[in-house]
Amino acid sequence: MANIEIKDLIDSGVHFGHLTRKWNPNMAPYIYTERKGIHIIDLYKTAAKIDEAGSALSKIAASGRKILFVATKKQAKDIVSDKAKVVNMPFITERWPGGMLTNFVTIRKAVKKMAYIDRMKKDGSFEALSKREKLQINRQRAKLEKNLGSIVDMTRLPGAILIVDIKREHIAVAEAQKLNIPIFAMVDTNSDPRPIDYVIPSNDDASKSIEKVLSYLTDSISEGLADRKKTKEQEAAPAEKKAAVKETVAKEAAVTAEKKAPAEKKAAVKETVAAPVAEEKKEEK
Template structure:
């Protein structure tokens, strides 16, 4: 079953690019034609790249990875927050702060500060031992941190990959991800540079419906990955990155030891079994002793009558 259909892409306007005077020549291979001064993106290629990106996201999440959703333009803000929240992934949809990836230790301190302010009751002046002015300043600080860091409050480490809407607008995020060699999945409009993206999806990054559709596809892939991860966990299969050869051999050796102990245990029990046999004889003798008086009583009963 296809991840998304050609009809869905057409109805969402994924095939519309930018004006012919605003384009990146590197995108030529993804462009089908132009119409009324607007480039038309080849949706056949888009379908193939969607399937490729879907498989990558699903595999990454199934192995325990996380996908950060990034899109701060107005057309993307709502769908980025909605879809990322649906699958429990971190997201940034307001403003990209420099160092969110490359200086994550400092960013993590700000996240901890946000969590501290979450527990403050800004309306309880008497019980907080703070003045109204101090509480007002803290409330403003909390609102600011919530706006910029609320989407990554549960992110404990840098993501395994990033999903980006409009690589030109999010150039800082692209630069940080490339510096850390974090795989980038992104929509490539006709004015984007495909060399910056590891898993491109040629399409319209300006239409709300197009952005919403493609972001939902990535979220669906993450959801499938989470299901695969939970299934693997119940089957006691590793959900993290593949182990090295020496680690697999070590685990196999540890697993073989309990199996050997289990094989030896029945043999030991079989050896001890004859020692317990007299107990069965004693039980039989006790039963005979109990039955004897009962039989004598039954024999004497007619005589008394």
Template sequence: MEDTKTSLQQQLLEAGVHFGHLKKKWNPKMLPYIFAEKKGIHIIDLNKTAESLDEAAAALKSIARSGKKIMFVATKKQAKEIVAEAARKVNMPYVTERWLGGMLTNFATIRKSVKKMQSIEKMLNDGTLENITKKERLTLQRDKDKMEKVLGGISQLARIPAALFIVDITNEYIALAEARKLNVITFGMVDTNSDPTKLDFPIPANDDATKSIAIITSYIAAAIADGLQERALDKEQEVTDEDEEKEKKIRRLEADADEEGHRGSRRRTKDTGHNGLPKRRTATPGHGGRRPQQKHP
């Protein structure tokens, strides 16, 4: 276990996860996660990062195993593609272009926009719009593309997610505020200029460097993938248990039928002789039999 932890810390070190912001930009609430100051730059304690990362991973694994959705949020340039790819790998929703106000707090309206986008796409593909002009078709295509860019990552999200994983909570403050308002569980990378107390599961880390973002996001996605795999195994076990229960029920019914058959056989044997013929009843006086004649003196 210790070797695994050391290995993780080494990977975090090589990815530059420990580099924070200039001291003058720091948030005092990050003090518990700061190891030292070097040339005016705060250095993040990678022991704390590894611990926080493991805690977050365990919680996310549990959420994924329960079948709930986890939304990835990262709109800053260096994080977009990394986060989108990680989310797609585990089939989770993501927002990497622009956070629309109300994406969570006004989810019903956002769903309507998603359905409109899907409707336009369907009509463009199934020939419904064959009779419209080329200009009208291009206009619809542009509208669809614009919506796809912003809403494409959440097109399969039917309800508010159970959790958010955010890269740079200072940049994504609107998403974080909406999640907190709705009591959505929050996970996120927090640099030395951020307030970790705003998150349920803060992960102290450099949220500006591509390598740092990649290693943290990859670790998070791997935990979610493990949770999804365990969920699949749980479902297989449920099916197996159901099949076994059905088999037991069938065996019980067959046993009951056999027992009933044996009872019927015993009744028939009792009423018949060993040769299968009905037993002759012996007449008994007073029970319908013939009375013996009395002799008179």
């Protein structure tokens, strides 16, 4: 797991919560103190929670399941998309499409529609359309790409969902809860942590804070992916070894057959020559 330094978390402003008058009492266990009307998050608890969440995410990645990153707020969008791309995971940074998880079949149909439009452009059938139809299809394709382009490779429901700001992404939280999908989230002092499976108490408004926390989590995901790759290679090795042994045995059998061939040929010739002589001897008798 990542080596989490408290000083790095402080430098990134992870400890800054919201105004005390905006706090959610359920976040009390994660609050260290109050300073100038602002709650200060206990970073030792944050570090422990990052480590716990990282370990769980690593296992999910190692199992081959996808982790869906979600953040539609302005200061988090670019960071989340960049981090998700590094570990090749799907992400939502535009408006959350209603039914993204609970009505996944319909969402997949919309994704397939993009692929269908792309095929039309390749096979030439797109060119046969009128100018107006082309314009409508291009607009539709652009809209689908904007909202769903980042989940093209997500062919089934994700193994987990990673959220920045659960108050803003409450619909995503509700859908994941309904389907019992594990929820990992950065939770600020103004939010209710109870629906979240893996709470990471942290400042979810500052880009530096989001960048720092997600860096630790994506490092853990990368470790899980590396473990999966290593396991696959180890599983493939015995199969390759068996194939090599089989090939060696086949070659040896072929060489033995070649050696036997001349001897068998000589025996056949000898038998052919001997047959008439034996018949002659019988006739003489």
